[in-house]
Amino acid sequence: AQTVTQSQPEMSVQEAETVTLSCTYDTSESDYYLFWYKQPPSRQMILVIRQEAYKQQNATENRFSVNFQKAAKSFSLKISDSQLGDAAMYFCAYRGTSGTYKYIFGTGTRLKVLA
Amino acid sequence: DSGVTQTPKHLITATGQRVTLRCSPRSGDLSVYWYQQSLDQGLQFLIQYYNGEERAKGNILERFSAQQFPDLHSELNLSSLELGDSALYFCASSVASVPLYEQYFGPGTRLTVT
Numbered sequence: 001a002q003t004v005t006q007s008q009p010e011m012s013v014q015e016a017e018t019v020t021l022s023c024t025y026d027t028s029e030s031d032y033y034l035f036w037y038k039q040p041p042s043r044q045m046i047l048v049i050r051q052e053a054y055k056q057q058n059a060t061e062n063r064f065s066v067n068f069q070k071a072a073k074s075f076s077l078k079i080s081d082s083q084l085g086d087a088a089m090y091f092c093a094y095r096g097t098s099g100t101y102k103y104i105f106g107t108g109t110r111l112k113v114l115a
Numbered sequence: 116d117s118g119v120t121q122t123p124k125h126l127i128t129a130t131g132q133r134v135t136l137r138c139s140p141r142s143g144d145l146s147v148y149w150y151q152q153s154l155d156q157g158l159q160f161l162i163q164y165y166n167g168e169e170r171a172k173g174n175i176l177e178r179f180s181a182q183q184f185p186d187l188h189s190e191l192n193l194s195s196l197e198l199g200d201s202a203l204y205f206c207a208s209s210v211a212s213v214p215l216y217e218q219y220f221g222p223g224t225r226l227t228v229t
Contacts, residue, residue, distance in 0.1 A: 004157075035217075043203060044117075045158075045220035091157055102148060102173060103207075103218065105157035 002027045004094050006106035013082045014114050020067075021077045021109045023092030031097045034068065034075045039089040039108070048090070051075065079111075087113045118142065119208050119221035127227045133194040136224045140187055140208030146170070147189040148218060149181060150205040158205060164189055165211075196228045 003026045013019035025034070036048040051059045051068050058066050063083075067076045079086055092106040118141035128134055140147050145166045150158040151174075160173035164183035175181075178196075183189040193200060203225050207218035 043223055043225075045205065045207075047217060050217065102160040102163060102171060103150075103158065104160070107157045 002029070002094055002096060002104050004092055004104050004106040006092055006109050008109045009107075010110045010112070012112045012114055013079070015082055015084060017082055018078060018080045019082055019111065021079075021090050021092075021111065023075045023077070023106055025073050025075065025092070025094050027073070027094065027096065029096050029098065033095040033097075034066075035093040035095070035103070036064070036066070036075075036077045037091045037093060037105075038086075039091060040085075040087070045091075049077065082113050084113050084115060087111055117219040117221065119206060119219050121204075121206050121221035121224050123224060124222065125225050125227075127229065128196060129229055130196055130198060132196050132228075133192065134196065134226065136191040136193070136204055136206075136226070138189045138191070138206030138208075138221060140189070140206075141219055144208035144210050144219070145187065146209045146211060147183055147187070148207040148209075149175075149189070149191050150207065152203040152205060152223075153199075154202070161191070193226070198228050201226055201228045 005024045032053045034051045038046045049061045063080045065078045089108045091108045093103045120139045122137045147164045149161040152158045161175040163170040181191045203223045205223045206221045209216040209218045
């Protein structure tokens, strides 16, 4: 069975600095999708970025980028120029290409942004 | 706004009771997923429907059931409620039941069992 692990329960970053959130996963599938979701205090789940496993190029979305290491099964999120609005829970999620296509979520990393 | 709506936003009920959570997917989406998020935890997949039919079950208790209606809205029924059922319940929808298409999450229903 697939698993997703986020080993950092909480992280802090100074405003305007860069922070990296870690995520590792385990799967026997060769093709899959990885996601980072942001959950602010409102509890809405907001998609931050997605990565297709068949793509070697790391995904980027404005200040958000990933470091996808397929062999190591690692998928970290880098947030550049951190802003106060980035403070939230961040969840890493995996989605396979067989079966139900359900998401498998990690336990999350709480990011605090210090002014 | 994701386009997915969930009602009610909040629900407070007593142990042993039964409640129904409702989800309306985005226009055009055929697939609906239900997730449970307990306090400070990740989301746990409960069940998936595609175009009215159950497609997959996850960690869903026998006391819980769901269905998707012809107009594609879905309901999650929780019965014989226990304190441990208190959680945020999310519905998500996607165009089709294939991994290419992203899931869009509703705002969630917060269930409190007292």
